[in-house]
Amino acid sequence: MPSSSTNQCIEKKILLSGAVQEYPCQLMHLHDRFGVLRYVLDREYFVSDIPLNVGDITYALYWIDRPYTLYTWRWERSDDALYYFNIADNISLTRDEFIWRDLAVDILIDTRKAVRVLDEHELPSDLSHELRKYIERSKSLVLGHYPEIISEAASLLKKFTS
Numbered sequence: 001m002p003s004s005s006t007n008q009c010i011e012k013k014i015l016l017s018g019a020v021q022e023y024p025c026q027l028m029h030l031h032d033r034f035g036v037l038r039y040v041l042d043r044e045y046f047v048s049d050i051p052l053n054v055g056d057i058t059y060a061l062y063w064i065d066r067p068y069t070l071y072t073w074r075w076e077r078s079d080d081a082l083y084y085f086n087i088a089d090n091i092s093l094t095r096d097e098f099i100w101r102d103l104a105v106d107i108l109i110d111t112r113k114a115v116r117v118l119d120e121h122e123l124p125s126d127l128s129h130e131l132r133k134y135i136e137r138s139k140s141l142v143l144g145h146y147p148e149i150i151s152e153a154a155s156l157l158k159k160f161t162s
Helices: 129-161
Strands: 008-014 020-031 034-040 045-047 050-052 057-063 068-074 081-093 097-109 115-118
Touching: 008 034, 020 129, 034 129, 057 081, 057 097, 057 129, 068 129, 081 129, 097 129, 115 129
Parallel strands: 008 097
Antiparallel strands: 008 020, 020 034, 034 057, 045 050, 057 068, 068 081, 081 097, 097 115
């Protein structure tokens, strides 16, 4: 997901398996405990069954003190937006790197505002009880508050993308 920019920042996602995925992004904003990255898709990609195309822009929002990250995509042809919450922990933000651990479970709010919980089947059977409880609490938090979180994200993105 390369992005050409002088403000390059690496998104480093650590999977539960320990594997690391890195994506060069554009740093849009970093202040205190919150940051925004932008990246442009360099290949076709599907979020669940929803296609994203080469050139589509992803805005990724990160909060140090929240148990999730949030990716969003908007289409120029409509007011539709797609929101994708990644249940996460160990979020660390610097000007050069945004690092976070992906805890497998995702929550998708599609263009019809339908809510889908994804990838729970990817949780390892030997996952600790404490981490399993953290994931469940985090999922419940997002499911209970996603309208407010999405509204906040939309307001924040207007500031950094205008």
